[in-house]
Amino acid sequence: MIVAKGLRYTHPGTPAGTPPALDGVEFSVPPGALLCLCGVNGSGKSTLLQLLAGLLRAEGGTLDVAGHHCPGAEAALRRHAALVLQDADMQMLGATVAEDLLLTAPPAHTPQGAAALAAAREAAGRFGLAAHWDSPVHTLSYGQKRKLCLAAALLAAPGLLLLDEPFSGLDHPAALELRDILARNRAAGLTQVVSVHELEPVVDMADLMLVLDGGRQVLFGPPAAVLDRVRAHGIRPPCSWTARREIVPYE
C-alpha cells in the first residue's frame, strides 16, 4: 500500500520564487495495483518516482510505502522499491550483462551465489539476453539495455516497481513484451508505478491514474474517471476514449 499525504519537494539549487517540483501530492495505491503516472515534461513525474524509491526525502508531507514511513525510512524504502530509470546508461553498472545481473550476488562458490547465478541466467533468458550474457553492456541496443535494467530490478525481488517512461523509444514488439512483463508482475501481486507521456500503451492495464501539472496533482482516480479531463493538462486521451469513451485492449 502506498499512501502519500501533502507531499512537497524542491530540488536543491532551485531559483528563489520557482515553485517546488512537487507540491500537494496526495494519493493512495492498494497493494498489487498498477498506477499510471502522467504529465507533460517537467511536471514532476521523475521527482515523485525518486521520492517513492527513497532516493529523495520529502520536505513536506508524508509517504508511507508498505509500512515504511517517510520522511525517515528512506533507506528501508530503497531496499523495498526498485526504480528503473528512463536512461539505461545511467543505471547499468556492470561491464557485461552477466556482471550487471550479478552485481549484488553472493560469491559464486556459495550455495546462495549458485542460486543467484541460476536466477540471473533465467532472467537473461526471459528478457531475451541469454545470447548477450558476456556482451559488454555498451554493445547492447537501446531496447536491450532497457530490458537489462528491468531484469536487474526484478532480480532484486522488489515490493514496489517504479518505471520511468519505460515505453519511450521502444518499437512495437518491445512494447508488447514490456506489457507482458507488467501483466506478469501484476498477476504476481507486485505494486507498480509506470510513468508515461502517452497513455495508449498502458492505460488499459492501469488500475489508477495520477496526473501531475507543474508539480501539482491535478487528477487522480481510475482511468475512466479522469480521462475526460486529461487533455487540459497536455495529455492525449487514448483514441478509443476520444471516439467512444471506451478503454480498449492495446492489441
Ligand SMILES: Nc1ncnc2c1ncn2[C@@H]1O[C@H](COP(=O)(O)OP(=O)(O)OP(=O)(O)O)[C@@H](O)[C@H]1O
Ligand atoms: N536534479 C534537479 N535539480 C534541479 N531541478 C530539477 C532536478 N530534477 C528535476 N528538476 C526540476 O523539477 C521539475 C520536475 O522535473 P521532473 O524531472 O520531475 O519532471 P518530469 O515530469 O519527470 O519530466 P520529463 O517528462 O521531462 O522527464 C522540473 O522543473 C525540473 O527542471
